[in-house]
Amino acid sequence: MVWKYIKNGESLSIDVEKCTGCGTCIEVCPHNVFMIQDKKAIIRIKEACMECGACRLNCPAGAIEVNSGVGCAAAVISGMLGNKSPACGCGDQESNGSCC
Secondary structure, eight states: OOOOOSTTTOOOEEOTTTOOOOOHHHHHOTTOOEEEETTEEEESOGGGOOOOOHHHHHOTTOOEEOOTTSHHHHHHHHHHHTTSOOBOSOSOGGGTTBOO
16 A cells, blocks of 8 residues: 655655666655666655655765655654644545544
8 A cells, every 4th residue: 555645746856867776765765655767766656755855865866856844744743743643634534634
């Protein structure tokens, strides 16, 4: 099952010209967003990105852009700090708008 976060609103992008295909993004991504195709990383499931920023921070080629601290990652962290359920409005009706 793939958890989807911010539908059509993610800030994630990858510059395939800069990508070296090292696979670091695949190793650090908690939601399996990336895959290697033709020796380059590509975005496999954009809606699964929770915008945590691990891929951008660890990409040695600087090929990945994402606004970390927004979307579900921020909601999860804020919820944990405030001892309450995360609420970013990205969940489906069954989850009452909460993440994860």
